[in-house]
Amino acid sequence: MLDPDYGPRLFALAARHPVWIIDSATNRPAIEAVWTQRRQERVERELNVVRAIDGLSPAEHVVALLRSVDAAHGPAVQDPPFRLLRVEGATLDDSLNAALLARGASSTERIDGGFSAHFDRG
Structure with missing residues (x-):
């Protein structure tokens, strides 16, 4: 959040x-x-x-936090791993969407106040 x-x-x-x-x-x-x-x-x-962090956009915060979420709940540490990331307080723009897809999201969806990203992980 x-x-x-x-x-x-x-x-x-x-x-x-x-x-x-x-x-x-x-x-x-x-x-x-x-x-x-x-x-x-x-x-x-x-x-x-x-x-x-001053100077980071909400999108940059999301990308940084995704690394932490993945380290705590990703496939290397949890079975089953997390499959849904829900974010409120950041807008899903083209740049953030591309960053999420590059980090394994299979789809994204705008929701009220933010977005969700779905990850297919087996």
Whole structure:
């Protein structure tokens, strides 16, 4: 999630999926609350916080984060590997679409607030 205003919507998403979320004043209270809840419930699902890097576009952040997601949930470490990448807070333009396809996405789709990329991995 690259949306700096994702905030309370994080609870529902983090209950079902590993999440990488951009750190921001709006997102930080939800991040802290999810971490606290997970410690209390001893839940192992991932919630990774990333910082925005000045000078990088949202598309460049997506490409950089894809390397981290692949390292944590790709075919080299997980069976089955992740097959869907959902991003909110970045626009799927031609350049980002080409970068995703070059990194193994089989298709991409614009969704409200962002896009999804599908990976055929067996």
